Amino acid sequence: MAATLDPHDRSSWYFGQMSRQDATDLLMSEREGGVFLVRDSTSIQGDYVLCVREDNKVSHYIINKIQKDDQVQYRIGDQKFPDLASLLAFYKCHYLDTTPLVRPAPKRIEKVTAKYDFEGRDAEDLPFKRGEVLTIISKDEEQWWTARNSVGNTGSIPVPYVQKYEETPSVAPGAPSGASPAAKDAAAKPKVNLQRQLPADARVNKARVPNAYDKTALKLEVGDIIKVTKMNINGQWEGELNGKHGHFPFTHVDFVQDLQEGDAR
Incomplete structure (x- = not known):
């Protein structure tokens, strides 16, 4: 089974953003020890976590990314490696706690x-x-x-x-x-056209009371008309409402022009 682990095939073992619980659930569904995955650290940006099924538990080993000048190293415990592939190749032949790395966890189609x-x-x-x-x-x-x-x-x-x-x-x-x-x-929901001419009026379709600590968020009431001034790709748009400029979720508004065209049809 060890031959199925290719340390250089990043797509097979790197799972990107994944919570600790999701990684644990996935690996606990595997019967074999040594099944693993690498995910992004949720606490330190740029670091990784090596998650491994060992005996009847899942171990989570932090991998620190260390950058000094132009040189990058990856540290796990007291071991340092030039890249993640070298790290995995090492633990393919050496034990972590109770097992070496055997194979990547299967990726479920999402x-x-x-x-x-x-x-x-x-x-x-x-x-x-x-x-x-x-x-x-x-x-x-x-x-x-x-x-x-x-x-x-x-x-x-x-x-x-x-x-x-x-x-x-x-x-x-x-x-x-x-x-x-x-x-x-x-x-x-009407389609979202990112190339729309701005500013443009939009009607609020869902009320929203923003977090009290977020001073830049707009309070929305159904029926309010917002002048949309910027459509950010992350879904937080910007606009003006009742004399205040701020941001709001794009899912809470419909462009007035789209609504009128829909009524005309």
Whole structure:
């Protein structure tokens, strides 16, 4: 089984952003000791965690990324390595606590459904249409993941524009009453055009009371008209309401022009 571990095949063992609990649950579902994965540290940006199934538990070993001048090293315990592949190759032949590394944990296929249209801005973006099903390849950042579409094209997608794929197929606009709530939500929302001419008026469709400590967030009441001045790709848009400039979630508004065009149809 040890031959199935290729330290240089990063895509096989690197799981990106993943919580400690999710890593534990995944590895505890494996019967074999030595099954492992590498995830990003949730406490120290830039560091990694080596998660390994050992006996009847999962061990989480912090991997510190140490940068001095132009040289980068990765430290685990009192051992230092020039890269992660060298670290994994070492522990393929040496014990951690009770086992060496045997093989990477299997990656479960994760799919998402597009809630809105995304036309993309850069060459590395993956454009998609509302209701399209995408396969997640990696969760590179909090707001940006890498995904693949049905024809094999890959690229970056904005996380706020997608939701977890439900086994019940999503339905196109005009979803029948038997459609899932997620599909109905996707069907009811006008598409988001990132190239829209701004400023533009939008009507609040959902009330929101912001955190008292967030002085830049706008308080929203259903029916309020916001003048949208900037559409940030992370889903937090900017605008003016009642003389105050601030930010708000794009999911809480509908552009007035879209609503009027919808009524006309």
